[in-house]
Amino acid sequence: MNIYVLMKRTFDTEEKISVQGGKIAEDGAEFIINPYDEYAIEEAIQLRDEHGGEVTVVSVGNEETEKQLRTALAMGADKAVLVNVEDDLDETDQFTTAKILAEYLKDKEADLIIGGNVAIDGGSGQVGPRVAEQLNIPYVTTITSIKIEGDTVTIVRDVEGDSETIETSLPLLVTAQQGLNDPRYPSLPGIMKAKKKPLDELELDDLDLEEEDVEPKTETVEIYLPPAKEAGRILEGDVDAQVRELVDLLRKEAKVI
DSSP states (O other), X not given: OEEEEEOOEEEOTTSOOXXXXXXXXXXXXXXXXXXXXXXXXXXXXXXXXXHOOXXXXXXXXXXXXXXXXXXXXXXXXXXXXXXXXXXXXXXXXXXXXXXXXXXXXXXXOXXXXXEESOOTTTOOOOHHXXXXXXXXXXXXXXXXXXXXXXXXXXXXXXXXXXXXXXXXXXXXXXXXOTTSOXXXXXXXXXXXXXXXXXXXXXXXXXXXXXXXGGOOSOOOOOOOOOOOOXXXXXXXXXXXXXXXXXXXXXXXXXXXX
């Protein structure tokens, strides 16, 4: 099988993030593989091991993204490709990323493309479906199970607390939801092997794209941290008194009733 994984480099949201000048400050920030993309990488490796073929991880980003691609190679992917847009584009959005990925993938004869359900920094969940639409192939989002027999694919997907089973065919794009698998940690032998695995770097010119072809369709107006939570309050007295005080607080302070 010819499997491609769409990977994004994201901020580690478990670390402290600061906002300066309306943008997230990258100095001192920690970056990781988007966690949902880790499920995609793991599933791709398992499917390759079961059916044969190779796994190529693709990312749109800057030269720093090479670190996360090397991690994907250390997990077990066979190849990696970085489309470096650092020198060409000041801003990108989901349209930009999907357009570039689709242009790269259009002649690769991919049997299966796997991405994360959402990116934890943006959370739009748009890139995977946009790529599938541009490649004119079917797609299924939020999958928690995938079984392939020949060209027939049986998928279980999460639907807000329930699940549904879908049968479709290859070629196909899917996006991975939590519960699909347990992503592996790179082993020491895997890290050593990753240094020798191919990691190709491309630019827009290599894809016959111009800057105007991939200009963002959206503009980020402002980025800000959520307000600090105030300390909780414990109401005292008998139950009736607590209820009266709670209603009074909801009306006068919270102003929700």
